[in-house]
Amino acid sequence: MMPFTYQRVVDTRAALMAAAVAPTATYISGGTNLLDLMKLGIEQPTHLIDISRLPLDAIEATADGGLRIGAQVRNSSLAADQRIRSDYPVLAQALLSGASAQIRNKASTAGNLLQRTRCYYFYDRNTPCNKRVPGSGCSALNGFNRMHAVLGSSDACIAVHPSDMAVAMLVLDAMVEVMDTGGVTRQIPIGDLHRLPGTTPNIETGLTPGEMITAVILPPPQRGRQLYRKVRDRASYAFALVSVAVVVDVERDTIVRARLALGGVAAKPWRAPEAETHLIGETVSAEVFEGAADIALTNAVGRGGNDFKIPLAKRTIQYALAAASERG
Structure with missing residues (x-):
């Protein structure tokens, strides 16, 4: 593992300021995906900003009757919330079908959205992967590609996004609330958060450097x-x-x-x-x-x-x- 520095923050503004000072920094919360990637040398942040203690762990009603889910809400807590189970059961079902109970207890809402592909070649540094090393090629195209994409792929990458939670949030028309290093907040339709590979599969989301997910907003419960x-x-x-x-x-x-x-x-x-x-x-x-x-x-x-x-x-x-x- 490459050397890195570590900083624990307790408020959102401090986290954003730390990211602004260190452009190569990475936010860490549950770390269920990031730590594995760091151990393999795929992710090599020089500075980790621990945001797990930010006050973003509440599930709150919105003025229009929807819900605001804080970025630090754990997957297990979200799946167990009675409002989610009764009004958004597709989300509870998706969360309970993902990972193990131990991982759900640690994984955060924002981290789930931003987890990276589980493509075998992405995890193997001995093979070419455009997502890991742009321009090196895609080993999955002519390799073992049983788990790979059949929609929206390109000759540069056929990896899939692994989140169950994100699929349910997409069908519910969720919005993702993010804040940049200047403290400016914006909302992104969840369908626009992730990018298709095209010729730049290494660029996976529409987030700008240092931008942090602060919440996911669900609209009022839908009929049906x-x-x-x-x-x-x-x-x-x-x-x-x-x-x-x-x-x-x-x-x-x-x-x-x-x-x-x-x-x-x-x-x-x-x-x-x-x-x-x-x-x-x-x-x-x-x-x-x-x-x-x-x-x-x-x-x-x-x-x-x-x-x-x-x-x-x-x-x-x-x-x-x-x-x-x-x-x-």
């Missing part, structure tokens, strides 16, 4: 039934091969509102607006769900080892839509 379905190799502590988050509102067997997001298939949580449009106004049926699944995967491209993800994603979408459309 919510469901998160995750398909993985084993029942616990495994990343998604494919995951699907849906919100479906049905009146008299007619779909009046639909939201659909996918995980495990792209470099960012993937929304399927065309499939949503296809569903609205249709009578609940297997044929309608199959059509939506086909639309959601229209532009999917397999790379050999991950070809199976395309039909798997379609089947998972159909299952999730059917289950969420059932009458209570």
